[in-house]
Amino acid sequence: MLNFIAKRFVMLILTLVVVSVLAFLIPYVGDGDPVRIILRSRMADEVTDPAMIAALTRELGLDRPLSEQYLGWLWRVLQGDFGLSFTTRTPVDVMFLHALGVSLLLALGALAVAFLLAIPLGTAAAVKRGRAFDHATSFFTQALVAIPEYWIAPILILVFAIYLGVLPSAGWHDWSSMILPVIVLSLRPLAYFTQVARASMIDVLNAPYMMAARARGLGVSASLLAHGLRNAMLPIMTLFSLWLTSLLGGSIVVEAIFAAPGMGWLLYDAVLNNDVPLIQGSIVVIVALAVIINTLTDIVYVMLNPAVKLMS
Amino acid sequence: MTDTTIINSTVIREPGRVRRWLADRHLLTKLGAACFLTILLLLLLTPLISPYDPAAQNLLQKLKWPSAQHWLGTDQFGRDVLSRVIHGGLFSVAVASITIILCAVIGIVIGAVSARKGGIVDEMLMRLVDLLIAFPDVVVAMFFIATLGPGPVTLIIALTAVGWTPFARMMRGLTLEVSSREFIEAAEALACSRWFIIWRHIIPNTLGPVFAMAFLRFGHKLITVGGLSFLGLGVQPPASDWGTMLADARNYMDRMPWLVIAPGLAIFITALSVTMIGKGLEFERNRERRESETT
Amino acid sequence: MNAQQDDEALLRISGLRVGFGSPKHRLTVLDGLDLSLRKREILALVGESGSGKSMTALAAMRLLPQGAAVTAGEIRLDGQDLIALDDKAMNKVRGARIAMLYQQPKIMLDPTATVGSQVAEAMRLRWNLSRAEARPKVIGLLRDVGIPEPELRAKSYSYQLSGGMAQRVMIAAALSAEPEVLIADEPTTALDVTVQAQILRLLRKKRDEHGLAILLITHDLAIVSSIADRVAVMYAGRVVEQGPAREILNAPSHPYTQALLRSSLMQAKEDGRLYAIPGHVAASHSMTCGCRFQPRCTLAGQLGIEAQCLSDEPRLETVSAAHESRCWGKGREGRVHAV
Numbered sequence: 001m002l003n004f005i006a007k008r009f010v011m012l013i014l015t016l017v018v019v020s021v022l023a024f025l026i027p028y029v030g031d032g033d034p035v036r037i038i039l040r041s042r043m044a045d046e047v048t049d050p051a052m053i054a055a056l057t058r059e060l061g062l063d064r065p066l067s068e069q070y071l072g073w074l075w076r077v078l079q080g081d082f083g084l085s086f087t088t089r090t091p092v093d094v095m096f097l098h099a100l101g102v103s104l105l106l107a108l109g110a111l112a113v114a115f116l117l118a119i120p121l122g123t124a125a126a127v128k129r130g131r132a133f134d135h136a137t138s139f140f141t142q143a144l145v146a147i148p149e150y151w152i153a154p155i156l157i158l159v160f161a162i163y164l165g166v167l168p169s170a171g172w173h174d175w176s177s178m179i180l181p182v183i184v185l186s187l188r189p190l191a192y193f194t195q196v197a198r199a200s201m202i203d204v205l206n207a208p209y210m211m212a213a214r215a216r217g218l219g220v221s222a223s224l225l226a227h228g229l230r231n232a233m234l235p236i237m238t239l240f241s242l243w244l245t246s247l248l249g250g251s252i253v254v255e256a257i258f259a260a261p262g263m264g265w266l267l268y269d270a271v272l273n274n275d276v277p278l279i280q281g282s283i284v285v286i287v288a289l290a291v292i293i294n295t296l297t298d299i300v301y302v303m304l305n306p307a308v309k310l311m312s
Numbered sequence: 313m314t315d316t317t318i319i320n321s322t323v324i325r326e327p328g329r330v331r332r333w334l335a336d337r338h339l340l341t342k343l344g345a346a347c348f349l350t351i352l353l354l355l356l357l358t359p360l361i362s363p364y365d366p367a368a369q370n371l372l373q374k375l376k377w378p379s380a381q382h383w384l385g386t387d388q389f390g391r392d393v394l395s396r397v398i399h400g401g402l403f404s405v406a407v408a409s410i411t412i413i414l415c416a417v418i419g420i421v422i423g424a425v426s427a428r429k430g431g432i433v434d435e436m437l438m439r440l441v442d443l444l445i446a447f448p449d450v451v452v453a454m455f456f457i458a459t460l461g462p463g464p465v466t467l468i469i470a471l472t473a474v475g476w477t478p479f480a481r482m483m484r485g486l487t488l489e490v491s492s493r494e495f496i497e498a499a500e501a502l503a504c505s506r507w508f509i510i511w512r513h514i515i516p517n518t519l520g521p522v523f524a525m526a527f528l529r530f531g532h533k534l535i536t537v538g539g540l541s542f543l544g545l546g547v548q549p550p551a552s553d554w555g556t557m558l559a560d561a562r563n564y565m566d567r568m569p570w571l572v573i574a575p576g577l578a579i580f581i582t583a584l585s586v587t588m589i590g591k592g593l594e595f596e597r598n599r600e601r602r603e604s605e606t607t
Numbered sequence: 608m609n610a611q612q613d614d615e616a617l618l619r620i621s622g623l624r625v626g627f628g629s630p631k632h633r634l635t636v637l638d639g640l641d642l643s644l645r646k647r648e649i650l651a652l653v654g655e656s657g658s659g660k661s662m663t664a665l666a667a668m669r670l671l672p673q674g675a676a677v678t679a680g681e682i683r684l685d686g687q688d689l690i691a692l693d694d695k696a697m698n699k700v701r702g703a704r705i706a707m708l709y710q711q712p713k714i715m716l717d718p719t720a721t722v723g724s725q726v727a728e729a730m731r732l733r734w735n736l737s738r739a740e741a742r743p744k745v746i747g748l749l750r751d752v753g754i755p756e757p758e759l760r761a762k763s764y765s766y767q768l769s770g771g772m773a774q775r776v777m778i779a780a781a782l783s784a785e786p787e788v789l790i791a792d793e794p795t796t797a798l799d800v801t802v803q804a805q806i807l808r809l810l811r812k813k814r815d816e817h818g819l820a821i822l823l824i825t826h827d828l829a830i831v832s833s834i835a836d837r838v839a840v841m842y843a844g845r846v847v848e849q850g851p852a853r854e855i856l857n858a859p860s861h862p863y864t865q866a867l868l869r870s871s872l873m874q875a876k877e878d879g880r881l882y883a884i885p886g887h888v889a890a891s892h893s894m895t896c897g898c899r900f901q902p903r904c905t906l907a908g909q910l911g912i913e914a915q916c917l918s919d920e921p922r923l924e925t926v927s928a929a930h931e932s933r934c935w936g937k938g939r940e941g942r943v944h945a946v
Contacts, residue, residue, distance in 0.1 A: 015443045143584055148539065158566065209718070214701065216702040217699065217733070246448045268543060287451065291447075
């Protein structure tokens with residue numbers, strides 16, 4: 001078990017190093033003078049005087065080898081200093097705090113909706129396996145996966161904001177502005193959760209220990225609650241964490257459509273404006289979160305599932 | 313009545329290979345394939361069948377509802393929406409197709425090598441997969457767009473960079489499964505080379521599930537490509553695709569909802585048809601498994 | 608003694624028919640099964656695989672697999688017909704009045720739940736106990752079935768148990784709500800020989816202490832001889848012979864029982880090869896009339912009564928007190944034995 005955690009931890013650190021190197025290199029591989037880009041991210045005022053630039057270059061170590069510059073950059077990043085955003089002229093790390101909150105709210109809201117609908121839907125499909133309801137659910141989930149969010153989102157805005165006028169079309173004001181983005185973000189996870197819930201429920205329903213529980217006097221639903229759900233939950237849990245990481249930084253399109261100031265939108269804005277420090281910071285933060293959550297999930301999974309623990 | 317007896321040739325025709333192959337296909341596969349092939353045909357025959365030049369503006373006819381002349385109406389510049397929808401699919405479908413093929417090929421090679429080599433190579437590759445699989449692909453795309461600039465090549469590189477991981481993971485499992493069968497042991501006993509065994513024995517026996525996964529993932533790639541175009545990071549003007557059409561139409565959607573519905577529907581139907589093929593292939597595989605278990 | 612007439616029976620199965628599939632394409636697996644189990648009795652149900660033993664157990668628990676259904680007959684527990692009960696009432700019968708043991712104890716335990724929680728389940732349902740109230744009882748039960756350090760074991764998981772330990776846990780879980788009847792479906796088949804004996808002793812102890820009635824399903828006649836009071840031999844979905852264990856084992860009347868004994872005692876034939884019954888169990892649906900064992904029976908040929916065996920099915924008829932057999936050759940077999 002300790003060996004397993006140690007291995008995952010080493011991989012985690014390695015990934016973060018690789019990602020940070022890639023992010024560090026962004027100003028050097030794009031067009032534009034890296035020195036100017038970096039100066040712009042470090043100085044509150046624009047520097048144009050060549051003599052000043054030369055002096056600052058020496059002072060900030062920008063004439064040193066790349067490896068030394070990287071270590072300096074990494075040291076500042078570890079302290080939370082990603083530099084100043086080109087567009088807002090504020091420290092990037094402050095922008096992240098707010099954006100992360102927004103993304104987390106949207107992601108958890110969407111996953112909660114998906115989870116609460118998928119468990120009963122998947123269970124019902126598993127119980128009615130092979131019958132019309134099962135086929136209908138299967139087709140429904142396939143259709144959900146095929147819906148582009150940038151199509152359903154405008155349609156929902158059209159219906160609920162423009163025609164009915166019951167919900168705001170975009171922006172970030174109160175809980176009502178969360179409803180539409182949460183619905184749109186929940187569709188795909190809903191489809192995948194339902195498919196996985198159905199499959200693991202079928203496994204569980206045929207499991208010998210369920211029959212033994214019935215023989216002890218538990219009814220169908222009581223045995224499902226006592227023994228089925230926990231066993232069926234393990235695969236869904238893994239999927240849940242994968243989607244959490246994916247939605248935290250990856251809901252760029254939805255956040256852009258609804259003008260929800262989350263991580264995805266921040267990154268999108270940064271790419272549009274070539275806001276290098278913001279791009280660097282967003283990528284490091286999003287990937288670090290994804291990898292950390294993923295590693296933690298794997299560890300929790302092994303701890304929850306006693307049989308796996310034995311093998312590793 | 314003339315006594316002409318027509319002797320029917322009652323030879324029972326041996327069902328052809330094609331027909332037998334078709335009979336084995338799941339209903340979803342057939343429906344999805346029919347739908348997808350139709351779409352591909354429409355996209356490839358575009359110049360022949362599109363009723364208007366998709367770029368031809370006619371400001372007198374702008375923002376018209378569907379009519380006999382313009383089946384799907386016209387947009388804000390009076391361009392024929394039907395022609396634009398037919399033209400607009402090519403970019404997304406082409407980028408998604410190339411991406412998915414690259415992902416599958418890379419995944420197959422890495423998965424097979426990982427499983428056959430075992431040991432430290434296997435361990436390293438699979439831990440890499442474990443980590444990359446958690447990367448949101450849009451974020452990876454953003455990184456590449458920020459460094460390489462937008463465009464189809466960037467999109468293909470970006471979506472392939474992490475897209476191969478599920479294929480590799482699946483291929484590794486399948487390879488281990490196939491490797492335990494007798495004919496691999498026989499090939500090893502004959503001292504066949506590693507690459508020969510992978511190429512001749514492992515890959516042919518694992519293609520079915522890989523195909524199913526490729527079709528299932530294709531829909532997702534198509535939607536992602538369209539989404540990046542929607543954000544202005546995919547296809548660059550003056551070219552356009554379904555994603556950019558949707559983005560343009562948003563400003564007019566309260567007056568002309570049709571402008572939003574049409575290109576989105578096109579993406580939806582294309583993605584749904586390939587998903588159906590993938591699901592159908594998956595069902596076929598499960599069915600075969602069940603049959604081989606019971607007999 | 609016929610099942611219908613046995614007034615002392617605690618569990619009485621009469622005329623039970625169980626089939627798979629729709630009415631049009633039905634595959635009958637139990638066809639007019641009669642069986643009765645008295646209080647404090649260990650009744651062994653023996654037969655080859657495919658004879659319908661396990662189906663009988665599942666039917667009595669009303670836990671038939673999907674697609675299978677009872678189409679006729681009664682299963683009475685203390686006079687109450689279980690077939691007529693609704694699902695809720697049946698839930699109250701399972702565990703509390705009839706419990707079950709299985710062949711593969713390890714896979715019958717939930718891998719994510721502790722052993723103790725599963726042992727507590729039936730008693731908590733029957734007497735509405737809280738976890739804390741059930742705990743001392745669970746530990747007592749585990750100790751009673753011979754599990755060392757029961758306090759510790761109650762918190763362990765199935766993967767941490769050996770097969771023998773898991774079966775002991777399953778026995779504790781089955782007896783948790785003090786049922787009157789225990790149906791044990793090949794409870795020792797998957798275990799080591801030494802552990803088998805321990806488990807059987809444990810079952811007999813439970814019978815002696817609590818007056819538990821046990822329906823022991825097995826194909827192993829050595830187990831029968833060591834523990835059973837009475838034996839019922841099944842062939843193709845019905846009972847072909849039943850009676851006191853000693854009598855059946857020493858003086859089997861039905862040619863199938865005789866063949867079964869010969870094959871299981873590993874008696875070598877004259878040529879040194881082991882005896883095996885020729886052919887295999889006929890599916891009971893393929894029979895329309897006549898004796899089900901006729902195709903594999905050697906007695907019929909020796910007695911020259913094939914015509915009768917082919918056209919009419921024999922009934923269960925008394926051989927001696929409490930010993931019944933379903934064979935046309937009954938009473939005439941002496942002539943053969945003499946040969």
